[in-house]
Amino acid sequence: MVNISLAGNPNVGKTTVFNRLTKSFEHVGNWHGVTVDAASKEISFEGERLIITDLPGIYSLTPYSGEECISRDAIYTGGDLIVNVCDAGNLARNLYLTLQLLEYGANVVLAVNMVNELSRDTKLSYEKLSRTLGIKVVPIDLKFGDELLTEALDALKNKQKAAKLVYLDKLPLDDISRVIKDNAYLAGIPERYAVVKILEGDAYITEKLNLTERQMRELAKYKDRQAEVAAARYGYIDKILSEVFTYSGNEKNDRLGIDRILLNKYLALPVFALIIFSIFIIIFGEFRFGDITVGFIGYWLKFALSAFIENCIKLPMSSALTDADALPWVTGLVTDGIIGGMASVLIFLPQIVLLFFFLALLEDSGYISRVAFMTDGLFQKIGLSGRSVFTMLMGFGCSATAVLTARGLDDDMMRKKTVALTPFMSCSAKLPVYLAICSAYFAAGQVFVIIGMYLIGIGVSVAYAAIGQRISRFKSGSTGFIMELPPYRFPSGARIFQLLWHNAKTFVIRVGTAVFLLSAVVWLLSHFTFGFVYTGNSTEGSMLWHIAGAVSFIFAPLGFGNANAAAALISGLVAKEAVISTVDALGGINTVFTGQFASASAFSFLVFTLLYIPCIATLTATAKETGVKWMFFCSALQLFAAYTLALISYWTGVLFISHTGIAVTVFAVITVALLAAAAASYLLKNKEKPCGACRKKCKSRKSCGYKGE
Amino acid sequence: MNLTQIKTNKKYIITSVSGDNTLCRRLLDMGFAPGSEISDAASAPFGDTKLVYLRGRLIALRSGAASLVKVEPSRG
Numbered sequence: 001m002v003n004i005s006l007a008g009n010p011n012v013g014k015t016t017v018f019n020r021l022t023k024s025f026e027h028v029g030n031w032h033g034v035t036v037d038a039a040s041k042e043i044s045f046e047g048e049r050l051i052i053t054d055l056p057g058i059y060s061l062t063p064y065s066g067e068e069c070i071s072r073d074a075i076y077t078g079g080d081l082i083v084n085v086c087d088a089g090n091l092a093r094n095l096y097l098t099l100q101l102l103e104y105g106a107n108v109v110l111a112v113n114m115v116n117e118l119s120r121d122t123k124l125s126y127e128k129l130s131r132t133l134g135i136k137v138v139p140i141d142l143k144f145g146d147e148l149l150t151e152a153l154d155a156l157k158n159k160q161k162a163a164k165l166v167y168l169d170k171l172p173l174d175d176i177s178r179v180i181k182d183n184a185y186l187a188g189i190p191e192r193y194a195v196v197k198i199l200e201g202d203a204y205i206t207e208k209l210n211l212t213e214r215q216m217r218e219l220a221k222y223k224d225r226q227a228e229v230a231a232a233r234y235g236y237i238d239k240i241l242s243e244v245f246t247y248s249g250n251e252k253n254d255r256l257g258i259d260r261i262l263l264n265k266y267l268a269l270p271v272f273a274l275i276i277f278s279i280f281i282i283i284f285g286e287f288r289f290g291d292i293t294v295g296f297i298g299y300w301l302k303f304a305l306s307a308f309i310e311n312c313i314k315l316p317m318s319s320a321l322t323d324a325d326a327l328p329w330v331t332g333l334v335t336d337g338i339i340g341g342m343a344s345v346l347i348f349l350p351q352i353v354l355l356f357f358f359l360a361l362l363e364d365s366g367y368i369s370r371v372a373f374m375t376d377g378l379f380q381k382i383g384l385s386g387r388s389v390f391t392m393l394m395g396f397g398c399s400a401t402a403v404l405t406a407r408g409l410d411d412d413m414m415r416k417k418t419v420a421l422t423p424f425m426s427c428s429a430k431l432p433v434y435l436a437i438c439s440a441y442f443a444a445g446q447v448f449v450i451i452g453m454y455l456i457g458i459g460v461s462v463a464y465a466a467i468g469q470r471i472s473r474f475k476s477g478s479t480g481f482i483m484e485l486p487p488y489r490f491p492s493g494a495r496i497f498q499l500l501w502h503n504a505k506t507f508v509i510r511v512g513t514a515v516f517l518l519s520a521v522v523w524l525l526s527h528f529t530f531g532f533v534y535t536g537n538s539t540e541g542s543m544l545w546h547i548a549g550a551v552s553f554i555f556a557p558l559g560f561g562n563a564n565a566a567a568a569l570i571s572g573l574v575a576k577e578a579v580i581s582t583v584d585a586l587g588g589i590n591t592v593f594t595g596q597f598a599s600a601s602a603f604s605f606l607v608f609t610l611l612y613i614p615c616i617a618t619l620t621a622t623a624k625e626t627g628v629k630w631m632f633f634c635s636a637l638q639l640f641a642a643y644t645l646a647l648i649s650y651w652t653g654v655l656f657i658s659h660t661g662i663a664v665t666v667f668a669v670i671t672v673a674l675l676a677a678a679a680a681s682y683l684l685k686n687k688e689k690p691c692g693a694c695r696k697k698c699k700s701r702k703s704c705g706y707k708g709e
Numbered sequence: 710m711n712l713t714q715i716k717t718n719k720k721y722i723i724t725s726v727s728g729d730n731t732l733c734r735r736l737l738d739m740g741f742a743p744g745s746e747i748s749d750a751a752s753a754p755f756g757d758t759k760l761v762y763l764r765g766r767l768i769a770l771r772s773g774a775a776s777l778v779k780v781e782p783s784r785g
Contacts, residue, residue, distance in 0.1 A: 059738035064731065092764045093740045201730065229727050230737035231744055254748060259767075263751045373769040375754020380771070386758070478773035480732040481758060484737055485767040536734065 004152060005074055007101070010057030010096050011486050013113045014329070015039075018054035020144065025502055029363035029403075029485050031372075031390055032057065032407035036067040038074060045149045053079065059093075061100045062074035062202045065410045068619045072204075075106065081156050082108050084149070088115045088124065088139070095237045095406045096230075102162050103134065105190045109136045109155050111148055115142040117487070123246045132240050134163035142492065166191065167236035171229065171533070172222065179218050183209040199225040240568055256299035260489070268374040274405040275367075279358045283351050284435070284447045301350030329534045333523050341519025341581035341652060346511050349504060355428055357496070359397050364495070366486040368393060375592065376481055382462060383476040385409070387483065388418045392461070396454075397423030401619035403625055414476040417468055417628045420634045423622075424641075426454050429510075429576035433609050436580045440589045441602040449603070453610050457472040460611060460641045492549040514575040522571055522578075523585045539563070539586060558643070559601035559650040560609060564592045567609070575615050600653025604646040611642035693701035712761065712775035717749045720783035728777040740764050741778050 006014045010032035019026055022041040027034060033056070039052040055071040063072050075082060084101060086094035093114070101108050110133070119122060130137040136151045176195045184194040187208045194438050197205035199222055211219070261267055286295035293299070326334075334681055360660040362368045368390065387409055394402035402422050409415040426434075432450030438446040468474035490500070526544040527535050548567040555561045555569075564586045572579035583592055593601040613619070613635050623631040655663040715721050723745045726736050740763050741747075750767055751760040757772040 057770060060734075062734060062738075064735065089766075090766055093766070096740070200734070224727075226734055226737055227743055230726075230742040234740065234742040235744060259751070265752055268754050360785065373758060374753050376758040376771070377753045380756050380758070386769070428736065480729075480735065480771055482732075482735050482768065482770045482774050484739065485760070485769060540725050 001051065002081070002153075002156060003051050003053065003157065004081050004083055005053045005055055005079040005081040006085055007055050007071060007075060007082050008057060008095070008445075009059055009087070009090070009097060011484070012057070012085050012090075012094060014057065014287075015054055016142070017083075017111065017113065017140070017144075018052060018146075020050050020142075020147065021434060024098040025498075026054065029360070029368070030362060030366040030484075030489050031363060031369045032484060033067070033387075033390070033405070034363075034409040036404055038070050045146075046153065047405060048153060050149070058097065060097060061104065061200050062197070062200060062204070065408060067407045075101070075104070080107065081152055082106050083111050083152060084108050085111045085113050088112050088118050091124075092234070092237050092241055093139075095240070096233055099134070099165065099233050099236070102135070102165060103168070103190075107155060107160065107164075108162075109138065109148075109152050110136060112139045114141060115139045117489075121248045123248075125244045125246070127287045129240070132163060132243070134161050138162065165236075167232045168196065170194070175221055176219065179215050180209055180211065183211060183215070185211070187228055196229060199229050200481050201226055207416060211503045236621045263368055263374065268370075272374065278449055280447060283354045283358070286446060288444050298351045298354050301354075302347055305350060306343075306347040311345060312337055328536075329527060332457060332527060332537075333520065337523025337585045338516060338519050341523070341585040342511050344436060344581050344584035345432045345515050345577045346508075346675050348435050349507055349511075351435065352431055352507055353500055354504045355431065356397055357499055361491065362393065364489060365526075366488045366489045369483065369485045373485060374485060380464040380481070381469075383419060383474075384414060384465055385411075385481045387481065388414070388421075390426050391418050392421055394428060395422040397428055399423045399425070399614050400621045403618065403621045406625065407680075411477045413474065416630055417465060417474065417476065419622055419626050420630070420637065421465060422637065423618055423634070424457040424458045424461040424464075424611065426610055426616070429577065429615070430579075430609060432577050433580045436583075436605060436698050437589060437602050437606055438608045441593070441599045449606070449690070456607060456645065457610055460645070464637060464641075510575065510577065515577050515581050515700055518571050518578040519572055519581045520584050522567065522582045526567070526586055542697060544586075555608075557650075558646045559597060559604045559654075560592060560608075562592065565605060568592070569612065573611065573616060576609070579609055597650075597654050597657055600650050600657060603653055604650035607649045608642045608646040612640060613638050613642075710780060711749070712770075712778040712780055713757070713759070713772045715747075715749050715761075715780060720746055720748050721780040722746055722783045723740060723778055724781050725779045726777055727779075732774050733777060736770075736774060738777060740766075746783055747778075747780060 006018055008014050009442055011030065011034075013028075015026050015028045015035050018024065018039065018041075019028065022638075024039070024041055035054060035056045038053055038055050040051055042051050044050070044305050053074065055074055056067040058068045058071045061072055061075065063069050082101060084094075084098050086098070097107065110129070112124070112126065112129075115124070124139075126137045126139050136155050138148050138151045140148055173192065173195045176198055177191060180194055180198065181191060184191045187194070187210065189205065189208060194209060194596050198209075198219060201223055233270055256263070262271055282296045283298040286293055286299040288294075295303075309404045314335065317339060318331065321331040321334060340416060352417050362371075371393075372386035372389040374386075375389055379385055379388055390408070391402050391406045394405055397424050402425070405420045406422070430453075434447070434450050438449050442449045443548060468475065522544065525547075526539045526542045528543060529535060529541050530543055530546070538544050544567050545563050548563040548570065552563050552566040555565060561565060564583060567586065568579045568582040569665075571582045583589055586592075589602075593599070593605065595601075619631055620636070622634055652663070655666070712721075723741055723743050724736055725731055725743055726733050745763060749759070750762050750764045753759065753769075759772070759775060760767055760769050761775075762768075
């Protein structure tokens with residue numbers, strides 16, 4: 001049995017290599033910090049049992065956040081071999097970690113990834129690089145074969161002779177060596193490595209060395225030499241790279257390319273809004289002109305699938321059951337309960353798969369890192385950072401998996417807040433609810449209501465974050481935001497197919513398990529009394545009617561104070577899709593929202609579904625990441641937002657429907673008042689003066705950052 | 710001068726990185742080592758986050774971090 005770890009900088013394709021070696025489907029994306037936990041899998045290769053471990057990305061062996069410590073510990077505690085994955089287009093920064101691995105004395109094989117992305121004018125000599133570093137170097141791309149593992153096994157059998165790291169001679173290593181020699185031996189840390197880490201002020205190694213106070217005093221003068229160490233390493237790297245790379249042709253002049261527009265100070269945010277809006281139109285857009293419906297790919301796929309389910313599954317099944325003279329409750333359970341419930345969710349398969357597809361496209365292309373950059377200023381004002389964007393964007397897919405990605409945030413309060421706010425990002429499981437209710441009540445304006453839901457969710461999270469930043473207990477520390485923007489990459493055809501297939505499969509499995517079970521249970525509970533008597537076509541007197549009826553008064557002020565709505569929201573705690581499958585199993589949307597103000601009730605119900613407590617999976621993940629106390633705190637925030645905003649939307653809706661004139665007037669007055677207040681506060685705010693000290697003309701003392709030469 | 714004060718279309722050399730320990734180490738690990746060439750690429754729409762070129766890559770950073778990086782105009 002051999003342990004091989006994949007280590008390297010963030011976003012160099014470690015997980016892609018892992019997936020290819022082990023035939024897995026771990027989440028990948030073109031941004032930093034996708035992987036937050038180590039993943040291992042056993043494979044067999046040429047008769048050997050290999051355990052391959054994928055580690056979170058690190059820049060150095062002196063880490064900052066939790067997930068980076070996982071990688072450091074894995075490298076320190078062993079593994080027989082480290083495959084150091086590098087990005088061919090970013091070797092300088094990648095080799096910085098490689099040098100540290102060699103300083104530590106690890107057995108390393110360098111896998112130079114994405115060699116296909118090197119421009120044609122660039123030649124990279126792998127033999128020279130291998131000779132200089134004294135380790136095996138294997139060039140790979142997306143379609144690499146056995147060569148990586150063959151070389152890795154060879155490196156295990158025949159010990160490699162790492163080159164002498166000459167740059168270390170520039171540092172005062174011997175002086176420190178004398179002091180800590182015995183400590184390093186006792187701690188089992190390679191002596192030269194321990195010395196370098198002392199110069200870098202590495203707290204972890206210093207603690208391991210167990211130094212006496214006298215030794216500490218002797219070493220005091222070597223503190224704060226990290227810049228010197230970094231300069232020595234980078235100087236060596238620049239020298240190596242000038243030897244192994246040969247360029248022909250001219251250096252590109254316009255290095256920004258399309259980013260000149262996408263990252264333009266004024267165009268960046270409008271272009272981002274336009275991209276998101278287009279995605280929504282493609283997925284959900286359907287516009288009715290008289291009898292003709294114009295829709296995009298999402299609409300037509302849904303249309304075809306719903307016709308298929310109705311004609312090829314539901315109708316034959318129900319006539320078969322009628323022909324077989326099945327008991328009426330069995331027919332009801334199967335056709336209305338199970339098939340009806342599952343179908344109500346399943347018909348949205350194309351739209352949900354499309355949503356995941358576009359999310360993956362944003363991630364894979366590298367655009368999402370640009371979004372993090374362009375929104376960082378806004379996020380900074382509310383105590384978050386551009387890094388939170390990744391987690392929140394993932395929240396549009398699935399909150400439960402998204403909250404895990406918050407681990408990459410180094411400020412603890414910021415991490416907890418990001419976890420708290422992620423469930424407000426409307427997750428994909430809520431889509432069937434919006435789509436089903438919208439097509440019943442807001443047919444033509446469907447796409448706008450859906451966009452509205454997303455905006456309400458974002459608005460609530462921004463409001464909470466802004467309030468949190470004003471309360472000292474919830475204020476985030478000001479962490480430096482330093483993030484690399486990856487180059488744009490476009491996913492291959494195979495990757496697109498894999499994404500669509502994987503997401504469709506995951507969704508169908510969810511419908512086949514959670515939604516299937518809930519539909520059956522809800523139908524049975526709603527068609528049998530406590531004495532197990534079948535209630536026939538009506539749900540009146542059933543178990544669910546009594547239970548949900550008892551709590552439904554809570555929702556009366558929101559416009560949906562009936563047993564069916566309450567039951568739907570309760571089953572939504574298991575999985576959000578179940579909100580709509582429950583409504584369907586209980587007799588359809590029309591039984592939930594009734595009367596003159598049905599559409600106001602429907603809208604308020606949508607708002608409540610968007611904001612109230614997320615599913616159990618998300619609650620569990622929140623508790624695991626931030627503690628049970630914080631989870632309950634989040635739930636309280638969610639319930640408060642859900643109830644208040646649903647209340648406001650219902651009564652606003654009612655006012656609009658009954659007294660349109662008054663409503664419009666009230667809104668006009670409120671809007672004008674708000675605008676006036678904003679203008680007044682802007683005018684009254686003390687305008688900042690230039691600092692007057694710096695040579696360039698800055699706008700304010702605060703933003704200048706000038707601290708004297 | 711420091712990194713917050715650099716002008717577009719000019720090249721600079723990093724002379725030193727000092728200040729807050731953790732932030733410094735992050736900067737050094739990301740390649741902001743003394744002796745490296747650096748230039749301005751873009752500024753974010755709001756706030757003081759800026760984008761710089763370093764060893765052929767784009768790196769975004771806030772002024773809090775950028776002000777720790779001292780630079781001088783490149784003579785090359």
